[in-house]
Every structure is written in C-alpha cells, then in structure tokens.
Amino acid sequence: MDLSWMAWTQPTAIFFAVIASLLLTMSIWEYFSPGGGPRLGILRFETTRGDRFFVSLLGSAFICMAWLTLVGLNLWWGLAACLVYTLLVFRFV
Amino acid sequence: MSIQKAQNNKAWFMVLPVLILVAISAIIPLMTVVNYSVQDTFGNNEFFWVGTEWFQEILSSERFHNALLRTLLFSGLILAIEIPLGILIALAMPKRGWGASVCLVLMALPLLIPWNVVGTIWQVFGRVDIGLLGHGLASLGIDYNYTQNNLDAWLTLILMDVWHWTSLVVLLCYSGLVSIPEVYYQAARIDGATRWAVFRFIQLPKIKRVLLIAVLLRFMDSFMIYTEPFVVTGGGPGNITTFLSIDLVQMAVGQFDLGPAAAMSLIYFLIILLVCWVFYTVMTSYDNDEPTSGGGPQ
Numbered sequence: 001m002d003l004s005w006m007a008w009t010q011p012t013a014i015f016f017a018v019i020a021s022l023l024l025t026m027s028i029w030e031y032f033s034p035g036g037g038p039r040l041g042i043l044r045f046e047t048t049r050g051d052r053f054f055v056s057l058l059g060s061a062f063i064c065m066a067w068l069t070l071v072g073l074n075l076w077w078g079l080a081a082c083l084v085y086t087l088l089v090f091r092f093v
Numbered sequence: 094m095s096i097q098k099a100q101n102n103k104a105w106f107m108v109l110p111v112l113i114l115v116a117i118s119a120i121i122p123l124m125t126v127v128n129y130s131v132q133d134t135f136g137n138n139e140f141f142w143v144g145t146e147w148f149q150e151i152l153s154s155e156r157f158h159n160a161l162l163r164t165l166l167f168s169g170l171i172l173a174i175e176i177p178l179g180i181l182i183a184l185a186m187p188k189r190g191w192g193a194s195v196c197l198v199l200m201a202l203p204l205l206i207p208w209n210v211v212g213t214i215w216q217v218f219g220r221v222d223i224g225l226l227g228h229g230l231a232s233l234g235i236d237y238n239y240t241q242n243n244l245d246a247w248l249t250l251i252l253m254d255v256w257h258w259t260s261l262v263v264l265l266c267y268s269g270l271v272s273i274p275e276v277y278y279q280a281a282r283i284d285g286a287t288r289w290a291v292f293r294f295i296q297l298p299k300i301k302r303v304l305l306i307a308v309l310l311r312f313m314d315s316f317m318i319y320t321e322p323f324v325v326t327g328g329g330p331g332n333i334t335t336f337l338s339i340d341l342v343q344m345a346v347g348q349f350d351l352g353p354a355a356a357m358s359l360i361y362f363l364i365i366l367l368v369c370w371v372f373y374t375v376m377t378s379y380d381n382d383e384p385t386s387g388g389g390p391q
Contacts, residue, residue: 006121007128007140016124045378058370061363068145069152075145 019057026053041093052093056086123362129355136349147356157357159332160340161364164316167250167336171315174255176308179262180300184292186263188271197267200260212324215253219325239326243333246326250334253321258311265307269300302379309372316365337361 029049030036036048047055060082067078130147132140151157182200187193206214219239221227230237239249277295286294319338322328328335328343335343341361345354 004138006125007132007134007138009128009131009140009142012124012128012131015127045374054370058363058366062367065148065152065360065363068149072149 022053026050043093047093049090052089055093056082056089059085059089126355126358129351130359131352133352143352147353148360151353151357151360156340157337157360160335160337163334164336164338167318168312168315170251171254171258172308172311174251175259175262175311176304178255179259179307180266180304182259182263183266183270184296186267197264200263200267203257203260204264206257208320209324211253211257212321215249215256215321216325219249241330243330246330246334249325250322253325254315254318257321258314262307262311265303266300269303270296273299302376305372305376305379309369309376312368312372313365316368 026049036050038046038048040046063082063085064075064078067075067081071078129140131142131144133143134140186196186200203211218224219227219237221231221238227237227239236242237245239245273295277299278291281291281295317338318336319342322334322336323339323342326334328339337357338361341354341357344350344357
C-alpha cells in the first residue's frame, strides 16, 4: 500500500507511536485496575485517570506552543516542562 | 460517588465499526496534517523537513493573531445576542395548541437552509442596488454598503448569523421549558412569585443544561464559520471579516502553503478541543451536582 501521500517522516511516526503506546498503557492499566481511579483534585471536580491523561496531552500541546512562541525553536526543554506538568496533573488533578 | 466496575467488556466490540469509520474519516487525515505541518512541499509529493518552523511562524504572525481575535470577537457577539434572544423567544412561544406547532415550524425553517444558500440570500438582500435591505436603508438615507464599510460588513454577518441560528437556541430552550412540570408553576402561583422570580428560580435552572448545549453548539459553529461570510463578504472589505477558517483556506488553497496551513489548522483544532473539554467538564459537573429523583447512588 502506497502511503506516500501521507508524507510520513520518522519523527512524526515516533510521535504517533508514543501516543499509541501511551493509550495502550492506559488500557492495560484500566484492565488491571478498572474504574478509572476517580477522585476530586485541585480543580474541584471528579476526574478519572483517562481525564488526567487527556488534560496532560492537551496541556502539553499548549505548553509546546507557548514554548515555541516565547522561548524559541529548541523544544527539548519544552518537552521536559510537559513531563513535569504531566506528573503534576496525575498527582494533583 | 464511585464508578462501577465494568462487568462485560464485549460491548466494546459493538463500537468497533464506529472506531474504524472515525479512523478513516478523522484520525488518518489528522495524522496527514501533522505530517504536513513539519514539512514544506512544492508539489509532486516531494517534502522537505522544516521541524517546528511553521508553528513558530504561525504563532508569532500578526495575521494569525488578528484572524483569531476577529473570530473570537464574532463568536462572543453571536453568543451575546443569540442566547438571550433565543431564551426570550422561547419564553414568548405558546406551549400548547396549534400556535405552538406553527411557531415550531417557523422556527425550524432557517435551520433547513444550506449555509451557502443563506450566504447568497444575504449577499443579495444586502446589496444597495437590488437588495431589499440595502436598497431600503439607502432609501431612508442611511449610508449602508457592506462591500466597502467595515462596520456594515460586520453588522450584515452578525445579522445573518442571528437570523440563521437563533432558532436553534429557541428550539433547545423551548424543549427545556415544556419539560417543566406544571406543579412548579402552581407552587410559584401559591407563593405569589413574580414573573422574574419564576424565570430565575424555576425556568432558568431547568433549562441550564440545554442552554449550555446551545452555548457550546453556537460557540463551536460560529468559531468555525466559513461558508456564509465567504459567500457574503469573501473576508473583506480588506481583511476585516477574514476569520480563522477563511484565512486557513486562503493559505492552503489560495497560496498553496500546505505546511503553514497544516500548522495553523492544528493550532485551530487544539483551541477547539480545549473549548470542547471545558464545556464537557462543566456539563458533566452539572450532571454530578444535580440530585437524582430515583434516590441516592446505587
């Protein structure tokens, strides 16, 4: 099957592979610990771990955009900020 | 409150056909857009890696900022007009009898007209030479020309959207209002409640969920509006009605800048996703807060 029209590159393939493996990890986590671990965090509404995962991904996208606008092209430090943000979301939200 | 453990996961297989359809219609095109957003192309399926350059260019471009501000302003104005107007019309509509049916049909009519037809109707309607609105205003001595005056162009687009979509808000609010049991109104009458008190403490709380859906639908639709302003003003005069969607199409199809257009559409998508999540969270919070009539948690 010719997928050249999709203009794949190695970095974007890695990006989607990471997203897919994260989704798979969340599914395995849910299988072994069903229910989603709902709790009331600092946002004062109930979140499951799926919600926290979504908030982490969405927030990370905005952190990366802010990083590109305010700091510059090197996104590795921005990615580190995203990881810290994700840890905070999973701990406190 | 606890979420019950799933007993039977076989139901997930029922969702599989939908997942396949979504993959073909949404996820694969989205992946392609992501791939385009980090490359440059001059056609012939030849691509050159540029990394995050397009994102940086779009995020710091005045053109994008202005289009985003215009779109947000348009959505804000639309919500500020259509939501109160929709509630007022729904409150004024008869709740039973033949009048209710006639009003519902009349309200539904603008929703049945395709976007491009609405645009064409208003483009002709607003013309100074042959349009009823344009010619009428000119006859009254009002200097109106939506093709040359910025304010007139905005007023025409807002008026057109209000005409087209207020009905949706009306129908949603109306459905919420007719579902309120009569006993609430009887209790209000016994208490001697004023018309405002009935609205504030009975009707508004009962329609707040459908109202939130109306706000979400109207925000999303006005934020993504393309066809109607494109047909009426084409983004002009100048760039004064060039919303994000029009700017995006100009960049992708007009200039054939597929890389920057892909980056811009991803940023656009993320903004919409954020707004959707906020609305979804607020709506589910209402669901959790609302006491159930069937007793406590099972």
